[in-house]
Amino acid sequence: MIDGKSERGDHPVERRKLRQWVLKITAYAERLLEGHKDLEWPESSIRLQKNWIGRSTGAEVQFRLEGHDEILCVYTTRPDTLFGATYMVLSPEHPLVDKLTLPEQLGDIENYKAEAAKKSDLERTDLAKDKTGVFTGSFAINPINGAKVPIWVADYVVMSYGTGAIMAVPAHDERDFEFATAMNIPIQQVIEDDAASAKNESTQLPFCGTGTMVNSDEYTGLSSSEGQAKVIANLESRDLGSASVQYKLRDWLFSRQRYWGEPFPVTWVSKQAYEKALAAEDSPFREFAPEEPITFEEEGEVRYALPVPANQLPLELPEVESYEPVGTGESPLAGVSDWLDVWLNVETGATLASTDAKPEGNQWVSGTRETNTMPQWAGSCWYYLRYCDPKNPNNVIDPKVSEYWGVPDIYIGGAEHVNLHLLYARFWHQVLFDAGVTTSPEPFPKLLHQGMILGEMEFTLYSGAEGNPVSSDTVENAKNFTQKSLSESEVEKVGDSWVLKENTAIKIDARSHKMSKSRGNAVNPDKLISSFGADATRLFLMFLGPIEDMKPWNTKGIEGVSRFLRRLWREVVTEEGQINSKLKDEHETNKALEKLLHETIKKVTEDIERLNFNTVVSQLMILLNQMVKVESYSKDTVRVFLQLLNPMAPHISEELWKRLDGTVSISDTPWPWFDESKLVADEVKIVLQVNGKHRGELMVSVDASKEDVEALALNQERVQNSIEGKTVRKVIYVPGRILNVVAI
RNA sequence: GCCUGGAUGGCGGAAUUGGUAGACGCGCCGGACUCAAAAUCCGGUUCCUUCGGGAGUGAGGGUUCGACCCCCUCUCCAGGUACCA
Numbered sequence: 001m002i003d004g005k006s007e008r009g010d011h012p013v014e015r016r017k018l019r020q021w022v023l024k025i026t027a028y029a030e031r032l033l034e035g036h037k038d039l040e041w042p043e044s045s046i047r048l049q050k051n052w053i054g055r056s057t058g059a060e061v062q063f064r065l066e067g068h069d070e071i072l073c074v075y076t077t078r079p080d081t082l083f084g085a086t087y088m089v090l091s092p093e094h095p096l097v098d099k100l101t102l103p104e105q106l107g108d109i110e111n112y113k114a115e116a117a118k119k120s121d122l123e124r125t126d127l128a129k130d131k132t133g134v135f136t137g138s139f140a141i142n143p144i145n146g147a148k149v150p151i152w153v154a155d156y157v158v159m160s161y162g163t164g165a166i167m168a169v170p171a172h173d174e175r176d177f178e179f180a181t182a183m184n185i186p187i188q189q190v191i192e193d194d195a196a197s198a199k200n201e202s203t204q205l206p207f208c209g210t211g212t213m214v215n216s217d218e219y220t221g222l223s224s225s226e227g228q229a230k231v232i233a234n235l236e237s238r239d240l241g242s243a244s245v246q247y248k249l250r251d252w253l254f255s256r257q258r259y260w261g262e263p264f265p266v267t268w269v270s271k272q273a274y275e276k277a278l279a280a281e282d283s284p285f286r287e288f289a290p291e292e293p294i295t296f297e298e299e300g301e302v303r304y305a306l307p308v309p310a311n312q313l314p315l316e317l318p319e320v321e322s323y324e325p326v327g328t329g330e331s332p333l334a335g336v337s338d339w340l341d342v343w344l345n346v347e348t349g350a351t352l353a354s355t356d357a358k359p360e361g362n363q364w365v366s367g368t369r370e371t372n373t374m375p376q377w378a379g380s381c382w383y384y385l386r387y388c389d390p391k392n393p394n395n396v397i398d399p400k401v402s403e404y405w406g407v408p409d410i411y412i413g414g415a416e417h418v419n420l421h422l423l424y425a426r427f428w429h430q431v432l433f434d435a436g437v438t439t440s441p442e443p444f445p446k447l448l449h450q451g452m453i454l455g456e457m458e459f460t461l462y463s464g465a466e467g468n469p470v471s472s473d474t475v476e477n478a479k480n481f482t483q484k485s486l487s488e489s490e491v492e493k494v495g496d497s498w499v500l501k502e503n504t505a506i507k508i509d510a511r512s513h514k515m516s517k518s519r520g521n522a523v524n525p526d527k528l529i530s531s532f533g534a535d536a537t538r539l540f541l542m543f544l545g546p547i548e549d550m551k552p553w554n555t556k557g558i559e560g561v562s563r564f565l566r567r568l569w570r571e572v573v574t575e576e577g578q579i580n581s582k583l584k585d586e587h588e589t590n591k592a593l594e595k596l597l598h599e600t601i602k603k604v605t606e607d608i609e610r611l612n613f614n615t616v617v618s619q620l621m622i623l624l625n626q627m628v629k630v631e632s633y634s635k636d637t638v639r640v641f642l643q644l645l646n647p648m649a650p651h652i653s654e655e656l657w658k659r660l661d662g663t664v665s666i667s668d669t670p671w672p673w674f675d676e677s678k679l680v681a682d683e684v685k686i687v688l689q690v691n692g693k694h695r696g697e698l699m700v701s702v703d704a705s706k707e708d709v710e711a712l713a714l715n716q717e718r719v720q721n722s723i724e725g726k727t728v729r730k731v732i733y734v735p736g737r738i739l740n741v742v743a744i
Numbered sequence: 745g746c747c748u749g750g751a752u753g754g755c756g757g758a759a760u761u762g763g764u765a766g767a768c769g770c771g772c773c774g775g776a777c778u779c780a781a782a783a784u785c786c787g788g789u790u791c792c793u794u795c796g797g798g799a800g801u802g803a804g805g806g807u808u809c810g811a812c813c814c815c816c817u818c819u820c821c822a823g824g825u826a827c828c829a
């Protein structure tokens with residue numbers, strides 16, 4: 001939406017009350033938080049969901065109203081600041097606003113409400129700079145000390161959180177402080193900042209932390225946390241409040257006013273029809289009927305939501321000529337009258353189009369189908385279960401099948417899904433778990449966010465109106481300058497910045513951008529595959545860097561992995577298509593190569609487990625480089641190499657495997673194992689340091705003692721030179737790694 | 745504003761437990777092969793250097809025999825989020 005108009009088509013946008021369906025995700029808020037502890041997810045993603053669910057603890061406090069019988073209930077996380085409540089605020093939509101508005105304030109309040117209604121939620125928060133509000137003329141009584149506090153209406157309080165009303169404590173809340181200052185409302189300090197007091201300073205208001213209570217009668221001197229408990233206890237004893245937990249999470253609006261999407265399996269009927277449908281013991285309607293009927297009033301008549309019985313499912317969308325809106329804000333389905341209006345048999349559930357004549361018998365009643373449809377989440381929240389049992393006509397998934405397959409081992413997806421899909425799917429899964437459909441409590445035990453691949457590095461030169469080049473660090477708004485993209489040969493790096501070669505005073509903007517159509521920097525994988533093959537393309541994507549990182553693309557880099565694969569091919573197959581004669585039938589005899597092979601098995605196995613694919617590729621390159629260097633090696637060594645490569649480059653590894661007399665497919669062979677004993681060398685390299693500085697290295701046998709190594713080290717010329725004229729104070733020896741001589 | 749990541753050669757990155765910083769690859773430089781090119785192979789490639797060394801992982805400080813790694817302060821970049829009482 002831009003300036004009150006839709007971005008597409010420029011239509012005016014307005015808010016309208018609509019009948020909607022919501023899923024009660026708030027009932028699972030606690031479960032969704034609780035479940036986090038068993039998830040192997042990035043810390044930051046768990047934190048994101050936690051913040052989104054937004055659990056807070058505090059108290060509901062009841063304020064009596066002067067001259068009214070109603071009670072004004074507010075939610076606060078800081079009952080310890082109750083003595084500092086110098087005014088109250090109602091959200092403009094709060095139901096008590098009209099009642100509390102005195103006649104002389106009526107005009108102002110009405111105007112203010114109208115203004116607030118015009119603003120979208122976004123605008124209301126966008127215009128957060130200056131606080132606005134209007135006094136109602138009424139007062140509330142503070143339950144803790146009987147003080148009379150004025151009641152205001154302001155849009156910085158929203159109806160959808162807590163009770164839609166607050167007690168305002170300007171001394172200890174930034175927003176209230178801002179508002180009170182603007183409206184000239186008294187500010188009463190009731191908490192002291194302990195850190196400031198310790199330094200003999202006075203508390204800087206607004207002070208929003210916890211501290212020591214002051215100006216609070218018998219509570220003065222208590223810590224915030226003690227005070228909170230005592231204030232709540234006091235209120236509870238007088239039935240004027242109670243401890244309370246609130247969530248930011250709202251119930252989930254699950255209906256859409258469009259054609260596409262699963263229609264809600266509900267028929268709206270009269271009260272008589274509804275009761276009749278549920279009366280019979282064996283009624284097919286009973287299975288899905290809610291405990292309390294769901295109703296709404298339409299043109300003075302109350303309509304009852306009768307669930308479509310199982311024998312009528314699935315309810316499918318009607319074939320229609322047009323998906324155009326009907327103009328009322330309802331779904332296009334509301335215009336498909338031969339689908340919309342039905343004759344319903346309240347005993348059997350049978351449903352006929354209303355274009356047919358009404359069948360005989362008083363068990364047939366008229367009904368109207370629900371026209372809202374479901375959002376795409378209706379499918380995306382459980383597909384991973386359904387994939388395991390896609391043809392099951394009776395259930396989402398057979399619980400036995402669910403138990404066999406379990407849930408996805410790992411979910412790889414963007415972080416933008418954390419507060420949408422991943423939260424929604426967890427909710428659905430928990431509901432299905434409670435219903436006994438699935439046997440695992442959580443759908444995605446392990447989560448990984450892959451990083452985005454950016455376009456190639458671009459060098460951009462900015463020029464002013466006269467075509468004069470401008471240094472990029474002086475450019476604040478790029479739109480005011482002409483941009484020219486430069487090739488790498490026109491720029492060079494000086495210090496930390498990229499500059500123009502011909503004028504090194506001009507800095508160049510050098511960065512990678514998101515791949516996008518508009519920028520034209522997208523890379524077509526089909527082209528890569530046709531030039532380099534699918535194996536090289538896969539391998540390069542993995543070689544680029546850590547999977548979670550955002551990385552710039554560099555098409556030239558694919559040459560490297562392509563060469564690696566071609567070199568491997570040449571190692572195994574000669575130009576004539578024969579197996580290379582350097583590959584021997586006997587077991588590996590080259591000790592050094594065998595050691596490297598086992599190191600590679602270990603590293604590849606562990607790195608795949610950790611999803612460190614880039615280092616898997618590096619390690620395989622190291623091994624191949626060594627194989628190329630030596631004169632000959634065993635076919636077994638190549639076979640293991642191919643097995644390790646197989647998950648990364650399945651085609652070439654399978655082909656070479658077959659050429660090495662592989663009878664079964666390489667992917668059916670067991671993963672190679674490494675022999676710990678093959679990893680230990682007879683000799684190890686010890687790095688020699690003097691005062692932490694590298695001063696040479698030494699090969700010693702693995703079981704050399706500290707004394708032996710020390711003696712050898714002190715014999716080295718470079719070591720001697722470094723300690724000349726100094727006294728050796730200490731020698732630190734890390735077996736197999738390092739010997740550090742500390743000399744002063 | 746707040747929260748979360750991150751910063752290492754010309755570039756992508758490696759260093760998994762505090763123990764040789766720059767693995768592996770790209771690019772670049774030099775050479776071999778070739779009539780030539782492609783392909784391939786060999787050598788070099790952090791910076792400075794008086795060739796002994798010295799400096800170096802965004803900046804500054806600290807802990808340690810030893811710090812890319814731990815602690816403090818700051819800068820920049822990326823992502824998320826915002827009247828939630």
